[in-house]
Amino acid sequence: MQKRIVSLIFGLIGIGVGMAVMPPFWLAIGFNNTWLTSPLINAIIGAIIFLILGEMASGWILKQLKRAETFLTKQSPSYLLFGSISTIIGLVLAAILSLPLYSLPIPGLNVILPIVLMLIFGYLGFRVGTTRREEWRKLLTIRRRNSEEDGNAEKVLERRADENYRKYKILDTSVIIDGRVQAIAKTGFIEGTLLVPNFVLHELQLISDSADSVKRSRGRRGLDILNAMQEDPDINIEMYDGDFEDLTEVDGKLIKLAKLLDGVVVTNDFNLNKVSQFQNVPVFNINELANALKPEMLPGEGMRVTVIKSGTERQQGVAYLEDGTMVVVEDGQYYMNKPLDVVVTSALQTAAGRMIFAKPAHQQKSLKGKD
16 A cells, blocks of 8 residues: 555656656657647656656665654654754745746756755755754743843843753763762752763663673663653653764763753763863762761771772772772781771762771770780
8 A cells, every 4th residue: 555655656746747857858859749749648658657666666665764754753852843843944945045946948957956955955954953952942942031031120130040050960870870869869959850861871771781790780770770760750850862973972972961951960970070160061979969968987986897809008908888988998908808897097088989098996906005
């Protein structure tokens, strides 16, 4: 049935092309028979030619239509809306520019050139509308806001409030895997919408498929957290399906997206934090928030840890608390993979996290005994 419809469309196109193109064609090659100049004969010839072409190309055309349908069903409503509007605008511009071309004295060219022009402008309009849709949306939002605020006595106050409010909080890979953003968002302390770009989701998938078991478990944890946040009615989370093909690094794409949407980057990455600040992009660092809320570990306090790897100096060993805080233990290499009571000697808090320095408790006791 679909092939018949394609053939019928080709036949109708052939009728129009035959009536418009065939008479000049016969004159150009020197055939002056009166029956060849008949509109009916030329329409039949054009229909037959295009019916044959339609029968030959129907399979390929239907396959491409199916691919296009699958592609469009996966796109967001904003993608389809701005793509359709910009395509229509492109076609209208092409139709206006094609008016002088219809009067060209060259047979056939006065028909082909307008068609080519419409295809080019339609494609360009679609690309401009879909690749820059966030900018169009932002522009329309600003204009609508300005029109609503016109004549309002609180216009200045609202503008000041907008300067301090960012609707989109853009999550990076590290903060999704960390997981604490889910609890923070559920409490309502993060205003606006949590935004997960498609390129961040792609990076999570790559980590989940890694040959390294540690990376693989971290990636799967991140995907599980995203699914849990999406199903939670108390968390407002959305996907961003756009991309920046001119950039390869995810960090660069995050910064560019934050600038485009006037959003805030939410991260645990120390380097991304510094680069964002240098480019005047607001950053919400979960580690900084956690450090501000944690009670400080005072020298002399005790705890039990398990040293899991060697340090860098003085036979140090490294352990971690449940919240990820690193504990550097003096002479800790002698107690690898064993529970050890330690005493805090000092603590250091930075934007990258908190570090606690400690020594084994029995060493502290022996020192006191000597005193």
